[in-house]
Structure formats: C-alpha cells, structure tokens
Amino acid sequence: MTSSTTPWPVKQYTPRHQTWPYTPSDFTRQDPSPDSSFYSSPRFVTHIDDAAISTLRSYYDAVLPRQGRILDFCSSWVSHYPPAVETAAAKGELQVIGLGMNEAELEANKVLNAGRVLVDLNVNPDIAAALREAKLLPASSSSSPSNNEESLLDASTNVVSTDYLTAPLPVLTSLHSVTKPGGKVHLVISNRCFPTKAVNRWLRVSEEERLLMIGDYLHFAGWAEIEIVELSNGRVEESGEAKGGLQGWMGWMGGGGRDPLWVVRGTRR
Numbered sequence: 001m002t003s004s005t006t007p008w009p010v011k012q013y014t015p016r017h018q019t020w021p022y023t024p025s026d027f028t029r030q031d032p033s034p035d036s037s038f039y040s041s042p043r044f045v046t047h048i049d050d051a052a053i054s055t056l057r058s059y060y061d062a063v064l065p066r067q068g069r070i071l072d073f074c075s076s077w078v079s080h081y082p083p084a085v086e087t088a089a090a091k092g093e094l095q096v097i098g099l100g101m102n103e104a105e106l107e108a109n110k111v112l113n114a115g116r117v118l119v120d121l122n123v124n125p126d127i128a129a130a131l132r133e134a135k136l137l138p139a140s141s142s143s144s145p146s147n148n149e150e151s152l153l154d155a156s157t158n159v160v161s162t163d164y165l166t167a168p169l170p171v172l173t174s175l176h177s178v179t180k181p182g183g184k185v186h187l188v189i190s191n192r193c194f195p196t197k198a199v200n201r202w203l204r205v206s207e208e209e210r211l212l213m214i215g216d217y218l219h220f221a222g223w224a225e226i227e228i229v230e231l232s233n234g235r236v237e238e239s240g241e242a243k244g245g246l247q248g249w250m251g252w253m254g255g256g257g258r259d260p261l262w263v264v265r266g267t268r269r
Contacts, residue, residue, distance in 0.1 A: 011230070025200060026201035027165075027167070028199070028200045029197055029198065035120050035122055038194075043105070049258055052231075056080050056261060059231055068180075070085075070095070071127075072096065072158070072159075073156060074100060075099055076105045079112075081096075097114045099119060100116075101120055117130050125165075152183070153175075155183055156175055156179065157188070158187050163210070173221040176222045181268055182267065184266065185265060190262075227266075229264075232260055232261045
C-alpha cells in the first residue's frame with residue numbers, strides 16, 4: 001500500500017470558500033420519492049465499464065490496506081476490490097464492512113466479511129450511528145476515537161454514489177469521526193448516474209466543478225490532504241498508465257471509448 005508511488009496524475013485540492021457555499025436547492029432532485037423504493041429491487045449490474053473497473057482495481061491495489069478495517073459505503077453486490085484485498089479479507093486479516101440499501105445486493109458481495117448494514121444515508125446520514133447500532137463500533141467510538149482505535153476505520157470507499165447524497169456534509173463528517181488518524185476516504189467519481197436521483201447541482205455543473213465540489217464536501221467535513229486523482233480521462237488511447245500528465249484533465253467530453261474515472265480522497269489527521 002504505497003499511494004505515493006501510484007502512476008496517476010494527482011491534483012491538490014485548495015479550499016475555495018470560507019463558509020459552506022451550497023444551498024438546500026443544490027441538493028434537491030428530479031425524483032424526490034423515497035430512495036428505499038427506488039433501490040428496493042436488486043440491480044446486479046456494474047455502473048462503470050470494464051476498462052474503468054480494471055483501472056479502479058489497480059488503484060485500490062495501490063492504496064487500500066491489507067489489515068485493519070475498510071468500509072464500503074453506498075455498497076452493492078461488488079466492491080471492485082483487487083485480488084490481494086479479497087484474499088486478505090478471506091483470511092480474516094482485513095475486515096470489510098458494507099453499508100448500502102439493498103439487502104440482496106449486499107448479501108451477494110462476498111468480500112463483506114465483517115458486516116452488512118442497511119441504511120438510507122439520505123434519511124439517516126450518521127454513518128457512526130448506523131455502525132454502532134449494528135454493533136460494528138463500540139458506543140464511545142464517535143466521541144473518543146483514540147480510546148477505541150482498533151475498532152475504527154483504516155479506509156473507506158464509495159464508487160460513483162457521492163452524487164446521490166442529499167446531505168453529504170453530515171455523512172462525511174460522521175465518517176471522519178470513526179476513521180483512524182491517518183485513515184483515508186476514497187470517493188470514486190465518473191459521469192455515469194441515474195439523473196433523476198443525482199442532486200440538482202451535480203447535473204448543472206462541469207465535471208471539473210463536480211470534482212472540486214466533492215473536495216469542498218471533504219474540506220468542510222474536516223478531512224485534510226485532499227487530492228483529486230485522475231484514473232482515466234475517458235480516452236481510449238490510454239492504456240496502463242495515464243499519459244500526458246494533467247493534459248486532458250477535462251477530456252471526458254471527447255470522443256467515446258471508456259468511462260472517465262477520478263478519485264477525490266482525503267486523510268484524517
């Protein structure tokens with residue numbers, strides 16, 4: 001696990017605002033019906049293409065721990081973890097918790113060896129409370145993390161689902177509270193979504209602004225060392241390592257070939 005040696009272009013996020021810049025209208029959606037209904041039927045499909053999945057697995061292989069605890073939130077029937085992480089979970093060396101909305105999908109995800117939690121984060125955005133209720137964290141972890149560090153999270157992942165969060169600040173603030181010092185969150189971003197369920201502002205702004213918006217979320221939730229990692233700008237000429245440095249950072253609108261993919265990540269100090 002050596003994130004410093006990953007081959008992908010990294011752009012440092014710089015805080016842009018003194019106070020939280022978003023309004024409630026930014027988080028309204030075309031379909032305001034309960035998400036519990038929308039996600040009631042399992043979808044055993046992948047939401048990014050095979051090339052993006054392969055790149056994501058390579059990224060995860062470079063940055064995810066092989067021991068400790070990982071939370072995959074907004075999880076599904078597959079987490080796209082690499083074989084080394086799956087093996088560590090199978091051996092019990094790594095605990096992986098899944099938090100999602102469809103029981104059948106979570107049950108099908110075999111890497112989730114430490115627990116499966118059903119919760120709608122748009123109704124109950126407190127991840128810490130959900131984990132405590134599921135007996136996956138001691139009651140005092142949120143308020144006194146240093147006293148229960150072994151039970152806290154070493155890393156968290158979220159694949160193309162941040163755009164659906166109507167209350168991202170409390171979600172990511174709560175996640176920060178149950179992450180170990182030095183632990184990281186990896187928010188995977190593409191341009192694929194259910195548009196009726198994505199928040200209003202997500203659909204109105206450019207991809208670059210979306211990435212910076214996620215950086216804002218992490219900044220105001222207390223995360224540090226926030227970075228934007230370009231895994232793919234979506235162009236087919238990329239193979240293996242990203243080419244051209246940051247050139248093509250916004251190339252996602254160009255001729256097709258593969259899904260673009262980024263990670264916005266942060267660290268708990």
